[in-house]
Amino acid sequence: xxxxKTVEITFATKLMDxxxxxxxxxxxxxxxxxxxxxxxxxxxxxxxxxxKILGTYEVTYRVVSEDGHPVEGRFNFYLGQSSAPxxxxxxxxxxxxxxxxxxxxxxxxxxxxxxxxxxRRYRNxx
Amino acid sequence: MSDHSGISRRSLLVGxxxxxxxxxxxxxxxxxxxxxxxxxxxxxxxxxGVHQSGIENTPGLISNFVAFDLIDPTKANLQSVxxxxxxxxxxxxxxxxxxxxxxPELAVNPANLTMTLGVxxxxxxxxxxxxxxxxxxxxxxxxxxxxxxxxxxxxxFIIQFCCDDSLTLSxxxxxxxxxxxxxxxxxxxxxxxxxxxxxxxxxxxxxxxMGQVEGSDNPLPGNPIFNSxxxxxxxxxxxxxxxxxxxxxxxxxxxKWEILDRSAQEMVIGRRLDNGAAxxxxxxNEPVNFEATDTLGxxxxxxxxxxxxxxxxxxxERIYRRPYNYDNGIVDGKRDLGLIFxxxxxxxxxxxxxxxxxxxxxxxxxxxxxAIGSSTYLILPGCTENSYIGETLFT
Numbered sequence: 001x002x003x004x005k006t007v008e009i010t011f012a013t014k015l016m017d018x019x020x021x022x023x024x025x026x027x028x029x030x031x032x033x034x035x036x037x038x039x040x041x042x043x044x045x046x047x048x049x050x051x052k053i054l055g056t057y058e059v060t061y062r063v064v065s066e067d068g069h070p071v072e073g074r075f076n077f078y079l080g081q082s083s084a085p086x087x088x089x090x091x092x093x094x095x096x097x098x099x100x101x102x103x104x105x106x107x108x109x110x111x112x113x114x115x116x117x118x119x120r121r122y123r124n125x126x
Numbered sequence: 127m128s129d130h131s132g133i134s135r136r137s138l139l140v141g142x143x144x145x146x147x148x149x150x151x152x153x154x155x156x157x158x159x160x161x162x163x164x165x166x167x168x169x170x171x172x173x174x175g176v177h178q179s180g181i182e183n184t185p186g187l188i189s190n191f192v193a194f195d196l197i198d199p200t201k202a203n204l205q206s207v208x209x210x211x212x213x214x215x216x217x218x219x220x221x222x223x224x225x226x227x228x229x230p231e232l233a234v235n236p237a238n239l240t241m242t243l244g245v246x247x248x249x250x251x252x253x254x255x256x257x258x259x260x261x262x263x264x265x266x267x268x269x270x271x272x273x274x275x276x277x278x279x280x281x282x283f284i285i286q287f288c289c290d291d292s293l294t295l296s297x298x299x300x301x302x303x304x305x306x307x308x309x310x311x312x313x314x315x316x317x318x319x320x321x322x323x324x325x326x327x328x329x330x331x332x333x334x335x336m337g338q339v340e341g342s343d344n345p346l347p348g349n350p351i352f353n354s355x356x357x358x359x360x361x362x363x364x365x366x367x368x369x370x371x372x373x374x375x376x377x378x379x380x381x382k383w384e385i386l387d388r389s390a391q392e393m394v395i396g397r398r399l400d401n402g403a404a405x406x407x408x409x410x411n412e413p414v415n416f417e418a419t420d421t422l423g424x425x426x427x428x429x430x431x432x433x434x435x436x437x438x439x440x441x442x443e444r445i446y447r448r449p450y451n452y453d454n455g456i457v458d459g460k461r462d463l464g465l466i467f468x469x470x471x472x473x474x475x476x477x478x479x480x481x482x483x484x485x486x487x488x489x490x491x492x493x494x495x496x497a498i499g500s501s502t503y504l505i506l507p508g509c510t511e512n513s514y515i516g517e518t519l520f521t
Contacts, residue, residue: 016493
């Protein structure tokens with residue numbers, strides 16, 4: 001059982017590489033992002049180091065959509081089983097500026113797909 | 127005034143007519159009202175000194191960067207240019223008409239006029255038998271994304287005029303262009319302006335046309351760090367106490383910039399727009415913590431934020447910025463405005479080049495700015511009343 005080599009988040013709108021950030025915490029709360037992230041048209045991806053620790057991993061990100069709105073969010077995934085009672089794979093928290101209603105809904109949907117994608121990859125590797 | 131006209135400016139400077147006309151000038155001045163005289167006394171900046179003025183002092187509100195090429199690039203012609211410039215600048219900056227000034231009334235309010243002369247790298251290949259230039263003084267190479275236009279780039283020499291009054295500025299530029307007209311022709315002029323108010327209370331920084339605070343963390347004129355960062359102290363003796371001017375015309379793509387949320391605009395730079403504080407800091411000139419994170423644990427100053435890349439890797443990797451805004455109105459249906467980026471350094475190879483190398487590669491601001499002109503000049507050392515700017519090139 002092991003982690004995928006990258007975390008990739010796909011968004012509904014195109015991205016600009018402004019203020020981008022991504023942190024992936026393993027169950028021991030150590031950031032396992034292992035190199036520079038990549039911003040492509042619709043997705044943010046970052047390499048992560050291998051971790052054997054079972055439990056909940058927390059992904060926090062900040063991106064700016066092509067129309068100039070920053071969005072921050074956080075979601076969890078787990079290796080083996082959840083170690084955080086409140087964590088569920090499709091749970092997404094958004095923190096964004098004044099315009100979040102414009103972007104949140106489409107984003108949340110696609111973000112869930114992104115998480116599903118991560119999980120699919122994870123299961124494939126497993 | 128009529129007794130000034132028709133007299134060759136050059137014959138006055140070198141010939142026997144000088145004393146008589148200078149006397150006439152003084153006579154004319156004696157008639158001024160006392161109100162005007164008190165005005166001229168307060169707002170002037172000394173011309174003579176170890177360094178040229180126009181660098182350490184507070185920038186005038188408006189500027190003209192006037193680029194010249196020698197018509198016939200000989201050493202003697204260059205020397206004449208430098209003598210004429212020195213004589214004109216020494217008078218005009220002090221509120222005195224130039225010799226044979228056709229409109230002496232326009233000279234009476236110096237309005238903090240400074241006139242600063244620098245020579246371009248091309249001069250040293252075009253003019254025979256000049257001493258060699260410092261090895262760290264060369265044309266700045268074009269960076270990726272630059273779209274340099276020859277009409278804003280390079281020349282044999284430049285004169286930076288800074289002033290608080292447009293009438294005075296216009297007169298000074300016109301006087302110099304006329305006096306040098308047989309020796310040098312103007313290649314281009316870049317006109318700039320700065321706000322007459324600081325960006326916010328308690329700072330010397332001003333705002334550029336994107337609304338950003340310009341001048342944060344600038345070295346402070348007069349202190350030892352400034353002196354070593356700005357004034358040349360190595361290489362050929364003639365350049366000592368001079369400095370190198372990096373002059374870039376940076377167009378701002380305002381339409382695209384203005385769609386960004388304010389917070390996104392701040393992320394691009396890594397500073398707050400209101401008070402210029404680095405993200406995570408409270409005030410403008412606090413040391414920047416590049417590791418600071420927000421409540422979610424994300425870096426506040428992202429990997430491609432302007433200030434992260436502009437930040438010097440060492441203490442010597444700093445420049446002194448003294449920029450002006452330019453606004454050329456609407457051209458072909460688009461706003462044509464930006465920044466005349468003027469920066470001074472004692473050695474661009476160890477300061478400006480690595481900084482701009484990083485910025486050109488990754489700065490997120492590059493989406494909204496394009497350099498359309500680039501020049502570099504060696505600002506000659508200052509001079510005393512008994513010499514002239516650039517005399518060290520001829521001794």
